[in-house]
Amino acid sequence: MGAKRPDRREFLRGGAALAGGLTVGAAEPALGQAPPEPERYVRGDPDLIAYGERSRFVTSVRIPHPPGGRESPDAFGLVFHVAAPLQDSVGTITPSSLHFVGTTRGSLMPEIDPAEHRLMIHGMVERPLVFTMEDLKRLPSVTRLHFIECAGNRARSTHKDVQESHGMTSCAEWTGVLLSTLLEEAGVKDGAAWVVAEGTENVKGASSFPLAKAMDDCIVAYGMNGEAVRPQNGFPLRLLIPGFEGIFNTKYLRRIKVTDEYYLNYNDYGHLSRDDTRAALGYQVGPKSVITRPSGGQRLPGRGFYEISGLAWSGGGAVSRVDVSTDAGRSWQEAEIQGTAHRMAHTRFRLPWSWDGQEAVLMSRCTDEVGQVQPTQAQVAEHFGRPDNPSAGVPGLDNTIQPWRVAGDGSVHNARA
């Protein structure tokens, strides 16, 4: 359990179990009893008319990551990594207020007046350009669902719930201008091969990515979930590099430089490797999924019907299939995918299940449109020639299958090696 979940215990004692994340299933009203009256009726509040808020009965919050790591904010107001409460997620969009936050190394949030903000595009282009926010909003725009996932999103056997094990990913609807539109406007010169993106945090973090990716599907986003990008997610402008590790998705974007070679600036140094395999796998996120309900820390109140539900995603494209096992991977059933699976977006999957009250191990497995299949820890260990050590690190972002064990008493536990 995270350190900062206010009022939950008190709240559960009050019997309003449905809205919380820890107990699955509703408290049944006694037969024939009339539905309860609301606790009270609330007068209209000017602030809530202007900008709404969730119910005071809904209490899921973000927590510092890794669990037990540095508090955010710390005594100096620095923000470190903060994970999203996926155990309470429904559908595919993470509310902006709960979207995970990654910071390069702990940072203060820049407060940027959008009227003053400028994006400069330069380097190996015919016409270097400076855009105001208003300029960008004149240009043809796109709106797309995309997940972002931090490379530190590594599940461990010690993690108690899905927020601790998988909370460093979120999915939002992003609106902005395709980076290719801006690069074409500037005119990319022959011989260009790389793009460096730079943000406005104190560290001026910079990441390099291939021009082919820049021309394909990257978004210079000013919108998030129907409103302006939130400050913690890069207001007023952030770059989306769909499917690449989180750190590439530069927040507070202020500069794009087109170059002929790999510049190895700041964030790139962390990706430096001597091994081809590790270098390649530290780039695009693999196929991945996790069951969010029932998941670690929750409890099934008794045998009977439950919908198994979770999220699947891949950096390689759209999710094409999700399989679910309730017997620790001995047999698999294809889950239903909610609506259209979008490319590089969280995709909700569901499978009806009847729990017989016996111990069960639940797993999900994602297959993407490229044909990549989410591996077990054992399969990765086998592939890298260390079958006796399945919990050793997975190269690149860990996308291995997450097992949840449902005990006979209905409690759900992390069953990772």
Next chain:
Amino acid sequence: MRVLRPLALTMLLGATALAQGPTYGVGRAPTPEELRARDISIGPAGDELPPGSGTAEQGERIYRIRCAGCHGRELEGGRAPRRAPRLVKTEPGSDVDPWAAGRILPYRSPYATTVWDYINRGMPLYQEGSLTADQVYALTAFLLYRNEVIAEDLVLDAESLPKIEMPNRDGWAPLPDWQRLSPRLPGYPF
């Protein structure tokens, strides 16, 4: 890899949309001063390096005042809460394997320009951007000298810095040639 524009737009804007010219005419050209001031990305060729110079001896003096509090007097790194990494390899000798020497940026980095760029944009932590170009040259010289990459008396400037042959110049894995709908690593099914 150019994106095809909708036909109507092409007709609207006339032939210019098909040529290399801009399609929308939105945005303005930066001034040369803006470009110089904002372009802090230093590539391996060092083209963007500003005027200025510094030596290891000058760098050591700056290091004591601005860096040692976190990275340690002997560059040995600091403990929590600062947790600043070690900046000098543990083994003596100029032929130490950069991959065996730990994550020592001024030794493992393939380019000396990366060291300059890192200090210039990111250090000292929480006082970023407070060093002059001369100071960054001097600190780079000091860190490279202490890692036995350069001689003590080498004056670093925009000319000499990119010429430094780092021990890991060719010892790192190239990045994959990214393509749409390609697996992350050929032959890797996951």
